[in-house]
Amino acid sequence: MNGEAAGRHPDEVPAGEKTVARCIVVGAYAADSDSGGGAGAPIRIRDNAARLSEAVSLALAIGVEVVHSEAYTLKVLRSATYIGTGRIDDLKQKVADMAVTLVIFDTTLTPSQQRNLERALDAKVLDRTGLILEIFGERARTREGQLQVDYAHLMYQKSRLVRSWTHLERQRGSLGFIGGPGETQIEADRRQLQERISRIAKELETVRRTRGLHRGRRKRTQTPVVALVGYTNAGKSTLFNRLSGAHVFAKDLLFATLDPTAR
Structure with a gap:
């Protein structure tokens, strides 16, 4: 370890180095979300782990460092904060312990819920819509x-x-x-x-x-016109490049390519 690094404050960012936000991703899912209709118990299309995994991938797409992620099912949605006080207290402790500056909720928050959570957690809060808009803005x-x-x-x-x-x-x-x-x-x-x-x-x-x-x-x-349509990160750009000889940006990343391309 050199002297300069040893003497640097842990929170100090050297000139020229980009600050990477430390982030927690929270998958707080309503009990009846992603379920089908019909008689009997609801049929879950995707489990919480799969949904959280996608949310983490979305967070990584904006270049943050995901230091923790957690998923759970909510039986009651709080109108003021979406999650209950117990969950908030636990999350606040993790934010402090892990030096987190951003908390992403994989759901749609109301403006008041977002503000109340930011005050309670002392960190920036993004919901799924805000996160996707951040990705689109970069892409x-x-x-x-x-x-x-x-x-x-x-x-x-x-x-x-x-x-x-x-x-x-x-x-x-x-x-x-x-x-x-x-x-x-x-x-x-x-x-x-x-x-x-x-x-x-x-x-x-x-x-x-x-x-x-x-x-x-x-x-x-x-x-003749042929369209390639598919879910994000399904390989559309890679296939497009193979078929057309183009060099559209292709990467194993959600929403890596946003704009439609024609050849």
Whole structure:
């Protein structure tokens, strides 16, 4: 061990080195989730272990270090925190002991559940939707793909926009016209988000019209069209490369390729 490494604080990151978030993945599944209908006991399509394994793979896809994962079935879903206080206390201890900065829940959390869990655990919390949006944000390469991800992310943010700091309660005046006095900070934030959403929606429509024109040209040439469709990480890009001689990015990773490709 050299002197510099020996004298470095454990939490200190040397210049040029990327900080990797330490993460816990939690598979807290409702008792009746992933079950079929019909008479008798519900038929489980995938067990908790299989679902947790996929969730860990999704977490690894955004480059975090998964230091712990756990799965269990919940008989009761708590409206405020999704999981009960006992589970929270146990998870909080693990977060502290393992120096965890991110906790991923393999489920859909409400905005209030996410905020309450972040406060209780003293760590950043992502639900499955947020995690997938993070992956898509890193993988999108085409203009259309980036616009679609931005649109989805803004819609997700909009649902989670809350009065999270005290100055949001302050009124800037008494009149209520757009952008002027009387508009609270939370209203301004929502308005700005909506403006960005509307702008991206218009850009997407332009891109889709262009794609439609290209599709029309292919139809007029009567060229046979073959589509490869399958679950993420099923090998579509690898097969596509073999068939077409292309060099589309292919890797044993969930959502490694996000944008559609044509040859």
